[in-house]
Amino acid sequence: MHTLNIRRTLTLGLAVLVAVALVGVAAAAEKSAGDKPAAAAKSAPAKSAKAKAKPKGKAKEVDPSSVVPPRMFGGAYPANPALKDWLAEAGADSFYLLLDPKARSLQLVLGGVVIRSFECTEVQVATPRRLGGAARLPKDWHERVWTGATLDPPHPGARTQITGPEIGTGTGEVLVPPTPEEAIPVPSMYRIRFAEGLAIEVTGGVAEHKGVLPPTELPKGFKEKIRMLREGAPDPLRVRIKLQPDAYSEIYRALPPGTDLVIVHGG
Amino acid sequence: MIKRILVGTGIFLVVAGAVALGGMLMVDRSGYHFVDPDLALNSPRAADRLKLEASLTKPPEAKVYIVIDRTHNRLELRKGSTTTLSAVCSAGSGYVLKERSTDKRQGRQWIFDTPRGIHHIKNKRTDPAWKRPDWDYIEKGEAIPRNANDRIETGMLGAYAMDLGDGYMIHGTLYERLLGRGVTHGCVRLGKNDLATVFKECPVGTPIYIY
Numbered sequence: 001m002h003t004l005n006i007r008r009t010l011t012l013g014l015a016v017l018v019a020v021a022l023v024g025v026a027a028a029a030e031k032s033a034g035d036k037p038a039a040a041a042k043s044a045p046a047k048s049a050k051a052k053a054k055p056k057g058k059a060k061e062v063d064p065s066s067v068v069p070p071r072m073f074g075g076a077y078p079a080n081p082a083l084k085d086w087l088a089e090a091g092a093d094s095f096y097l098l099l100d101p102k103a104r105s106l107q108l109v110l111g112g113v114v115i116r117s118f119e120c121t122e123v124q125v126a127t128p129r130r131l132g133g134a135a136r137l138p139k140d141w142h143e144r145v146w147t148g149a150t151l152d153p154p155h156p157g158a159r160t161q162i163t164g165p166e167i168g169t170g171t172g173e174v175l176v177p178p179t180p181e182e183a184i185p186v187p188s189m190y191r192i193r194f195a196e197g198l199a200i201e202v203t204g205g206v207a208e209h210k211g212v213l214p215p216t217e218l219p220k221g222f223k224e225k226i227r228m229l230r231e232g233a234p235d236p237l238r239v240r241i242k243l244q245p246d247a248y249s250e251i252y253r254a255l256p257p258g259t260d261l262v263i264v265h266g267g
Numbered sequence: 268m269i270k271r272i273l274v275g276t277g278i279f280l281v282v283a284g285a286v287a288l289g290g291m292l293m294v295d296r297s298g299y300h301f302v303d304p305d306l307a308l309n310s311p312r313a314a315d316r317l318k319l320e321a322s323l324t325k326p327p328e329a330k331v332y333i334v335i336d337r338t339h340n341r342l343e344l345r346k347g348s349t350t351t352l353s354a355v356c357s358a359g360s361g362y363v364l365k366e367r368s369t370d371k372r373q374g375r376q377w378i379f380d381t382p383r384g385i386h387h388i389k390n391k392r393t394d395p396a397w398k399r400p401d402w403d404y405i406e407k408g409e410a411i412p413r414n415a416n417d418r419i420e421t422g423m424l425g426a427y428a429m430d431l432g433d434g435y436m437i438h439g440t441l442y443e444r445l446l447g448r449g450v451t452h453g454c455v456r457l458g459k460n461d462l463a464t465v466f467k468e469c470p471v472g473t474p475i476y477i478y
Contacts, residue, residue: 005271008271009271009274009275009278010275010278010279011273011275012268012271012275012276013271013272013274013275013276013277013278013279014275014279016272016275016276017276017279017280024390093384093385095383095478098323098324101304101305102304102305102395107324108478109323109324110384110385110476110478111385111476112323112324112325113324113325113332113474113476114324115334115476115478116334116336116478123304124301124302124303124304125301125302125304125327126299126300126301126302126419127299127300127429128298128300129299129300131299133300133385134299134300135300137302143319159362159363160360160361160362160363160377161362161363161364161365162362162363162364162365162406163364163365163366163367164364164365164366164367164405164406164407164408165407165408166367166408167408167409167410168408168409170406170407170408170409174447175360175362176448176450177360177361177362177448177449177450178448178449179447180338180339180340184338187448198435233298233299238299238301240301250336250339253338253339254337254338254478255338255341256383256478262323264319264323
């Protein structure tokens with residue numbers, strides 16, 4: 001009799017949860033259908049390619065489909081009017097990264113000239129997880145310009161300041177600065193964030209942990225998860241690349257701030 | 268009946284919460300759903316793809332050009348896609364020098380960075396003399412001379428110098444032991460042999476890409 005009661009209690013509880021879930025799914029589907037025309041109608045005015053968007057510290061928007069880039073390549077291959085404008089204005093003498101997920105290559109380009117090439121051992125693309133799956137990948141995530149790279153975590157910022165000695169008191173000693181390895185320690189994982197909401201998550205450093213999660217990483221993961229639950233996903237779109245350790249460190253230390261990004265369909 | 272519904276729902280919520288929390292922490296820390304990008308790429312026509320790629324990068328320069336990594340203090344001499352010389356250099360320290368303020372005027376400030384971007388060799392000189400700028404005197408605690416000729420110093424820049432404009436140069440050094448460290452005031456220093464090669468191979472107008 002007692003067992004029967006427990007079974008009955010659990011069955012009733014399950015039935016209530018299923019009913020609530022069904023109502024929730026139906027409501028979400030209705031809301032999503034209602035939102036679509038509004039999202040499609042949204043469009044941002046094309047900005048001048050020179051006027052770079054300021055990188056935002058924390059992206060509040062979560063829905064990638066609602067992120068409308070300031071400069072899209074016009075959608076239709078190969079027309080790309082915005083790309084042409086960008087290349088003619090900013091691209092002609094600025095830094096940009098060219099990521100080809102199919103060819104697994106990442107190139108640093110300055111004024112159209114490839115100055116560094118890196119091989120990616122792994123490339124993945126991701127959207128934030130949601131109840132019942134993941135957010136849809138926007139169709140235009142490649143063949144468009146993502147602007148204003150910033151590093152997360154940033155470099156140790158402060159520059160060394162020297163005040164000239166009083167006249168006649170100089171010692172003539174040469175101040176020996178640290179090596180780049182000493183001056184800029186590389187974290188075990190970092191992200192390159194772009195102003196329009198894409199982040200490249202770079203992995204592959206020698207300090208990267210494999211296998212069982214070390215206990216020190218647990219609080220970090222928990223903290224990030226809580227933050228995501230409270231504030232939403234920080235990046236509407238993420239691309240994860242894995243590099244050789246040398247390339248991993250080099251990009252972190254030497255990537256010029258404000259670099260743009262174009263993801264191409266190569267192969 | 269209501270009590271049973273509440274208790275049953277509660278039990279399921281606690282179990283589901285525990286499973287979800289465990290999953291979040293152990294299985295999916297990122298909170299993102301990762302997929303192979305090949306599945307997510309829209310396939311353009313091959314000709315269109317090539318056209319796009321061609322518009323994004325230029326073919327490697329047929330003539331010689333220089334690439335400098337100012338962070339890692341590396342200089343490469345390239346011809347087309349071939350690197351003909353890879354050298355250790357010294358670029359700007361990134362330090363900020365402040366002049367002491369006096370009663371009469373505010374102290375000046377200099378930032379010793381090698382400028383990123385595209386530059387060109389504007390002029391080439393053999394046995395170059397160096398006209399010491401104000402910051403060199405201030406950094407060393409020396410009085411700034413009134414006569415411009417007193418600023419001229421020979422032998423400091425090595426056997427050759429290539430001007431990039433705005434006072435920046437590629438030149439030699441007396442402190443070869445410091446090559447590989449960002450120690451300069453913005454110029455790029457090279458060792459004796461590498462400097463001779465760069466000077467010989469690069470005519471005036473050679474592009475220099477600094478990142």
